[in-house]
Amino acid sequence: QVQLVESGGGLVQAGGSLRLSCAASGSTFSTRTMGWFRQAPGKERGFVAAISWNSATTNYADSVKGRFTISRDNAKNTVYLQMNSLKPEDTAVYYCAAHAYPFRTVGTRSTADYGSWGQGTQVTISS
Numbered sequence: 001q002v003q004l005v006e007s008g009g010g011l012v013q014a015g016g017s018l019r020l021s022c023a024a025s026g027s028t029f030s031t032r033t034m035g036w037f038r039q040a041p042g043k044e045r046g047f048v049a050a051i052s053w054n055s056a057t058t059n060y061a062d063s064v065k066g067r068f069t070i071s072r073d074n075a076k077n078t079v080y081l082q083m084n085s086l087k088p089e090d091t092a093v094y095y096c097a098a099h100a101y102p103f104r105t106v107g108t109r110s111t112a113d114y115g116s117w118g119q120g121t122q123v124t125i126s127s
Contacts, residue, residue: 002026002098002116009121014088016125020081022096022118030074031102035114036081038092038123045095047109049081059106064090088127093120 008020020036035050049070050059058070067086072079079096099108100115 002029002032004096004098004116004118006094006096006118006121009094009123011124011126012086014086014125014127016086017082017084018086018123020083020094020096020121020123022079022081024077024079024098026077028102029077029098033099033104033106033108034070034072034079035097035099036070036079036094037097037111037114038090038094039120040092043092045111047111048094050106050109051079052106053103057106059109061109083123086123086125088125090123091125092123094123095120 003025004022006022031053033052036048037045038048039045047061051070051072067084069082096118097114098116
């Protein structure tokens, strides 16, 4: 199992940027598709972005496409989420997650496919 710790959340004005990081421990990080999800108050946790184990492919929710970029550094066991042009509706707790199985595609957007989760980091966008 992969242990995950997110960082980089905070309070920014609309139009601003934030970069989230997710540090992973364990030897299997480099074999796992990694995802970012978010959960706003009163809403279900939803998919934001995913990146394949080798960074070859990515997948984004329509609501963040063109504004957010997911990347990873397997040498550092870290996955990132660069968030630009932030909107108040991006306000949520952001979670990173590791796919439950190695070498899977990024097509899945279901929380059920991810076996390890971080504790989350709060992102608040003021209007």
